[in-house]
Amino acid sequence: MRPGFSRMAGSLMDSCIMELISVASAPGMVSFATGLPDRDLFDPEGIAEAASDVLSSDEARPSLQYGDALGFMPLREKISRRLRREAGLSVEPERIVLTNGSQECFDLLGKLFLDPGDGLAVENPGYLGALQSFSAYGPEYSGVDVGEGGPSMEGLRAALSKKPKMFYCIPNHQNPTGYSYGDDARKGVADLVDGSGMLLVEDDAYGELGHRGRAGKAISSMVDDAVLTGSFSKVVSPGLRVGWMALPEWAVPKASAMLEASCLQAGSFSQRVIDRFLEIRDYDAHLERQRKAYLAKKDRFLGLLSENMPPGVEWNDPSGGMFVWLRLPEGADADALCKAALRRKLVLMPGKPFHVRGGGNTIRLNYATPSPSETVCGMEALGLAAREIL
Ligand SMILES: Cc1ncc(COP(=O)(O)O)c(C=O)c1O
Structure with missing residues (x-):
């Protein structure tokens, strides 16, 4: 047996x-x-140069050692500056947690916020990988239909009336559809979600890949209780597994404890290689x-x-x-x-x-x-x- x-x-x-x-x-x-x-x-040449720089500097031994559970601070600082400049999101580096790809964020958020039967509003259709992560925690899904330009506001209102714990969405070049939210939809979502007692989870995996620049401002910049997840996977390398989430201040200590319990910390060597890559290349x-x-x-x-x-x-x-x-x-x-x-x-x-x-x-x-x-x-x-x- x-x-x-x-x-x-x-x-x-x-x-x-x-x-x-x-x-x-x-x-x-x-x-x-x-x-x-x-x-x-x-x-690969840029990554090789970055890795070699890390390994031939004073950072060599720290990069091979356990590090800060929340991630390599200089990289968190660079992400913070970029989010402010590109996405209009003002978030201190201390609120940015580095993870093993952004996929890990969904598992951590599920662990942190979902008990079986809790409501979870998601885009319909939405990113399958996140649904897989969240499903482990047994949520009751409410699907909000999404089209080019944004979600159905009526659908979002109906989903929010069920008092879900979170609304998970991908406003930029969504997986699977490629749809993006317009400015009015971003503002509309922010108005509905802000102060509703739920967490907005904004997945920005494709935010840097707008053909003609960023599709719009982060909705998280207009909402108090929001998490923005991001990743270097689509723009540098998925094999390095470096993602992040920008959390509200009140959620950082629990997220840190949860990350430690899951994996101690995300890979510090990859984080330093990406950090150096951003320094030696014109990103x-x-x-x-x-x-x-x-x-x-x-x-x-x-x-x-x-x-x-x-x-x-x-x-x-x-x-x-x-x-x-x-x-x-x-x-x-x-x-x-x-x-x-x-x-x-x-x-x-x-x-x-x-x-x-x-x-x-x-x-x-x-x-x-x-x-x-x-x-x-x-x-x-x-x-x-x-x-x-x-
Ligand atoms: C929308 C979206 N979010 C998150 C991820 C996770 O990517 P990673 O864990 O490599 O950052 C993916 C991967 O395909 C994705 O499409």
Whole structure:
């Protein structure tokens, strides 16, 4: 007889993200499915130089030692300055906690704030990885429908009437849809949430990847009880696992204790390498290269979609991030399209798992990862598969 898993393990959602990454990495496969940044945009020379600088300086031994549980202070200071300048968010470095990627923030926030049955308002659709983290803590989800420009205010009001503990949202180039909130929506969300007794959790994973700059001011800058999560994964390297959350002052001691209980601290070596990378590279120029490259990839991707998709299929033109949101005609089955595409060696991510309700006719397409030749092959497969099932 084996020991039974905990109730928490039982309430975890199935992970399809890692499964997709493994299917997509099989030889001959093309993938529009995952959320990986374009590896050609990594800067291995810059990272090597930064790592070598750290290891040949007085910082070498401290960088290999345990460090401050909340993270390397010079990096927290740089994040604080950048958030103030770029996102309009005034947050002291002492309120910024470095984590092992921003994914860890959702687990920590779940641990800190959610008991089974607590309300959690989320975008519908929303980021699957966060839903997986939160699900372990057994929340009752209220889905707030989201479209280009922002969430349904009526939906948000209805969700808030159930007194949730948190509202989790991605106002910039959302995963999975690529949608961004307009200025009015940001202000509208802030007005509804501020003072309501709940925590706003604003995920800014794609905030630096607006094709023409930042989509808007952080909503957290207009709300007292808000957490903003961010990451170097999409713009420097996901392998280094450096993310952060900017917390209200009252939440820092508990978050620090929770982080210590989970992992003692996030990796100090990676934090110092990123910190040095930001010093030796012109970070704005680095981001500008990425934005331009992703804009060119997106334009090409959308052009090929127009050439290959049969009538009745719709999609958006996102202003940044990595994703395009495909909508089949109402009632069409996106799972059938994914299977038909897989038979043609194209891996797709159905939109349904990102939803708390509906979404059976949607698919998330990543235009950032595939190379130009993979995009052409993948689009042919997508067009044939769509014609087969529609
Ligand atoms: C919206 C969003 N938030 C957070 C993450 C987590 O990324 P990381 O843990 O690498 O910072 C991802 C990763 O795909 C994401 O798409």
